[in-house]
Amino acid sequence: MNWVTNNLETIISALGWHVALSVPAIVAALLCSIPLGWLAHRLPRYSGPIITGSGLLFAIPSLPLLIVLPVLTGAGMRDGSNVVIALTLYGIALLVRSVADGFNSISSETRLAATALGYSGFRRFLTVELPLAAPIILTGLRVVTASTIALCTVGAVLGIPSLGTLFTDGFQRQILAEIMTGIILTLGLAGICDALLVVLGKLLMPWQKQVA
Amino acid sequence: MFNRKTATSSMISFESVTKTYPGPSRSAADVVAVRDTSFTVDTGTITVLAGSSGCGKTTLLRMVNRMVAPTSGRVLINGDDIAHMNPVQLRRKIGYVMQHAGLLPHKTVAENIAVVPRLNGASRTEAKRSVDRMLDMVELPADMADRYPAELSGGQAQRVGVARALADEPRILLMDEPFGAVDPLVRTGLQQQLVDIQHELGTTMLFVTHDMSEALRLGHQIILLAEQGRIMQQDSPTKLVEQPANAFVEDFLGLNAVDKTLRTRTTEDGRTMIVDAHGRPAGFLEQA
Ligand SMILES: Nc1ncnc2c1ncn2[C@@H]1O[C@H](COP(=O)(O)OP(=O)(O)OP(=O)(O)O)[C@@H](O)[C@H]1O
Numbered sequence: 001m002n003w004v005t006n007n008l009e010t011i012i013s014a015l016g017w018h019v020a021l022s023v024p025a026i027v028a029a030l031l032c033s034i035p036l037g038w039l040a041h042r043l044p045r046y047s048g049p050i051i052t053g054s055g056l057l058f059a060i061p062s063l064p065l066l067i068v069l070p071v072l073t074g075a076g077m078r079d080g081s082n083v084v085i086a087l088t089l090y091g092i093a094l095l096v097r098s099v100a101d102g103f104n105s106i107s108s109e110t111r112l113a114a115t116a117l118g119y120s121g122f123r124r125f126l127t128v129e130l131p132l133a134a135p136i137i138l139t140g141l142r143v144v145t146a147s148t149i150a151l152c153t154v155g156a157v158l159g160i161p162s163l164g165t166l167f168t169d170g171f172q173r174q175i176l177a178e179i180m181t182g183i184i185l186t187l188g189l190a191g192i193c194d195a196l197l198v199v200l201g202k203l204l205m206p207w208q209k210q211v212a
Numbered sequence: 213m214f215n216r217k218t219a220t221s222s223m224i225s226f227e228s229v230t231k232t233y234p235g236p237s238r239s240a241a242d243v244v245a246v247r248d249t250s251f252t253v254d255t256g257t258i259t260v261l262a263g264s265s266g267c268g269k270t271t272l273l274r275m276v277n278r279m280v281a282p283t284s285g286r287v288l289i290n291g292d293d294i295a296h297m298n299p300v301q302l303r304r305k306i307g308y309v310m311q312h313a314g315l316l317p318h319k320t321v322a323e324n325i326a327v328v329p330r331l332n333g334a335s336r337t338e339a340k341r342s343v344d345r346m347l348d349m350v351e352l353p354a355d356m357a358d359r360y361p362a363e364l365s366g367g368q369a370q371r372v373g374v375a376r377a378l379a380d381e382p383r384i385l386l387m388d389e390p391f392g393a394v395d396p397l398v399r400t401g402l403q404q405q406l407v408d409i410q411h412e413l414g415t416t417m418l419f420v421t422h423d424m425s426e427a428l429r430l431g432h433q434i435i436l437l438a439e440q441g442r443i444m445q446q447d448s449p450t451k452l453v454e455q456p457a458n459a460f461v462e463d464f465l466g467l468n469a470v471d472k473t474l475r476t477r478t479t480e481d482g483r484t485m486i487v488d489a490h491g492r493p494a495g496f497l498e499q500a
């Protein structure tokens with residue numbers, strides 16, 4: 001406990017970095033997955049390749065990816081952008097299928113109704129299809145959030161700061177309290193973000209009486 | 213769009229429309245849903261399309277708001293070929309009621325009813341006024357406005373479907389078996405409401421059903437269809453019943469059914485009850 005009170009600043013900084021790297025990645029993964037998943041839904045012929053292809057992104061081992069990315073982007077080895085990009089790719093891998101499932105779940109009756117009412121193009125996408133696909137997208141997003149927050153720690157191995165830094169540092173210096181703090185905060189952060197998503201879902205989708 | 217007066221009194225005309233759908237597989241023959249069908253719907257009247265399943269009723273109905281494009285032939289509204297109109301704009305001017313109401317599940321009752329006025333550019337306050345007026349017209353309590361479709365009974369959902377279709381006072385209302393999924397008592401109530409509304413607003417209605425008693429109750433004109441949209445008879449309800457054109461029409465009216473013979477029976481209180489072949493009461497006999 002002593003270690004925690006003496007190193008509050010280090011802990012808060014690690015937590016801050018962790019949030020600053022994982023939240024943009026989660027948002028970027030969502031923004032990229034929506035068009036990809038929608039395409040998979042609209043083009044049944046290509047839906048297999050799009051979903052499987054993006055899912056395979058998850059098979060890329062994380063350390064090599066973090067080493068190759070800076071070479072491709074020209075950013076420094078310890079630049080946070082490497083982690084954000086890597087986490088975004090993993091997020092896309094998990095989310096495209098949920099997005100496609102979400103759009104596919106809209107009943108043909110509802111689609112016909114929207115057409116008959118005179119919805120057109122983008123407005124129909126934004127105000128009918130996206131909200132109706134949202135509950136299933138949210139389920140996927142919760143998995144992505146947990147996985148992103150967990151994976152974000154990997155950057156610490158290469159010296160990119162995050163809660164993972166507390167494990168690597170604690171491991172090197174044999175401080176159990178530091179390792180435990182890292183683990184507990186990572187789990188806690190994941191739990192809080194998940195709870196936030198559930199609350200957000202309830203607020204944005206009041207027609208859904210049971211968001212699990 | 214099409215509220216200007218023209219010389220003719222027919223609002224909708226089908227001119228030799230044909231619709232073929234591609235067959236279920238590449239080698240299968242095309243499906244002819246409707247073949248060379250022509251008829252007109254007079255302004256301010258209810259025309260009922262009746263006929264057994266698969267005879268092309270829905271296909272014909274959806275040609276009016278361009279959800280189905282005829283393979284050949286034309287559909288005119290007030291004399292103008294709708295093929296030249298913008299389909300989205302056209303649909304915003306035509307009410308459409310689906311079999312299971314087709315309410316948007318993520319919108320409240322009020323939001324569902326407000327959809328078309330809002331799409332047509334009404335302000336929130338204007339739309340709200342339409343919602344209140346429509347809820348009143350279909351006799352739904354105002355406090356139902358904030359419910360979601362999942363929280364409605366079938367009959368209530370159907371009323372909301374009608375309210376939504378009429379909210380922007382379209383000149384044309386298309387209804388595809390709108391009351392098929394509600395119980396007979398509620399159905400009769402909804403039918404009466406529809407007749408009243410039509411009387412009040414003078415809307416031109418095209419109504420699809422395969423329930424002949426519904427057709428006879430609602431239609432100013434009944435068009436009885438056989439397979440591929442072939443018109444077997446097109447007449448007023450009275451003419452249809454009194455002068456069925458052929459055996460198909462008689463069968464559809466149930467005139468030739470073996471068990472249609474009615475008998476009378478005197479009840480304990482001395483009235484004369486009419487019963488069918490199975491002894492089910494069909495009504496009481498009254499001296500005219
Ligand atoms: N999208 C489609 N693709 C292929 N065939 C279709 C399609 N829609 C309708 N059909 C066929 O066209 C014919 C007419 O269908 P339609 O839906 O117009 O009939 P209906 O009179 O409305 O029947 P019901 O009373 O069962 O609703 C049927 O044989 C149907 O199988």
Ligand SMILES: [Mg+2]
Pocket residue numbers: 269270271388
């Ligand atoms: Mg039909």
